[in-house]
Amino acid sequence: KTINNSYNYSPEVIFQSLNWSTGLQSGIFAYSDGSNQSFLKLNTGPVLTLGSLKEKLIDYTKFTANFTYVLKGGESPFSFDNLNKDPRINFNLQQQIYGPLLISFDTILNLNSGTYSNFKYGLDFKRRAYSIGAFYNSSNESLGLRFNIFNFDYSGFNNKF
Numbered sequence: 744k745t746i747n748n749s750y751n752y753s754p755e756v757i758f759q760s761l762n763w764s765t766g767l768q769s770g771i772f773a774y775s776d777g778s779n780q781s782f783l784k785l786n787t788g789p790v791l792t793l794g795s796l797k798e799k800l801i802d803y804t805k806f807t808a809n810f811t812y813v814l815k816g817g818e819s820p821f822s823f824d825n826l827n828k829d830p831r832i833n834f835n836l837q838q839q840i841y842g843p844l845l846i847s848f849d850t851i852l853n854l855n856s857g858t859y860s861n862f863k864y865g866l867d868f869k870r871r872a873y874s875i876g877a878f879y880n881s882s883n884e885s886l887g888l889r890f891n892i893f894n895f896d897y898s899g900f901n902n903k904f
Contacts, residue, residue, distance in 0.1 A: 752796045752843050752869050754893035757803065762790045764809065772819065780817040782826050786810070788833075796839060796869075803839040808832055830854040843869045847878075 746756055766786040773779045788809035796803040815828040832852045839845050847865035852858075860882060867876030867889075874891045 746871075749797050750871055752803075752839075752871065754871050757792065757795045759794065760790075760792050762792075764788060764790050764807070772824070774820050776820050778818060778820050780819045780824075780826065781815070782828075783814045784826075785812045794839065799842050801839055801841075803837070803845070805835075805837040807835040809835075829856075845869055 746754070750756065764787065766784075768784040768786075769782065771779065771781045786809050788807065791806045792804070794801075794803040810830070810832050812830050813826060813828045815826055819825040831854055833849070834852065835847070835849045837845055837847045845867045847863075847867065849861070849863040849865075850859050851861045853860065862881040863878055864881070865876055865878040867874055872893055874889075874893075876889045878887050878889065879885070880887075
């Protein structure tokens, strides 16, 4: 229930579970040309977590399948800002390979057209205090780096391990 020295690859205790995740978002956007866009977005779906990321070899798998439904009014004058109202399922898979190395894969299934899009691939190096990773998004051919630092609010002392 608490973090200890067996958690070298995670800043939090990982519980094996099958959960159901839901979310609700809304927004209203007004543009200088007089147009506007409003939306109400519902997300829901299962999150399966196996393993605890304590062992060195394939001890963590996380799979998410998130259905998204959007009610939308109006249009944005910008193509990058125009919300997609097609119902879709977002798939995400994270898998530990060895030690702190994890790979990830994301894609979106458009339920109207039956096509997959927005493929993202990632490679992360995760430690309890930080993580660093790289990703590639094939839909816009972009590369990126990500860096996280954890436990800034830690106020105690811990034995070195």
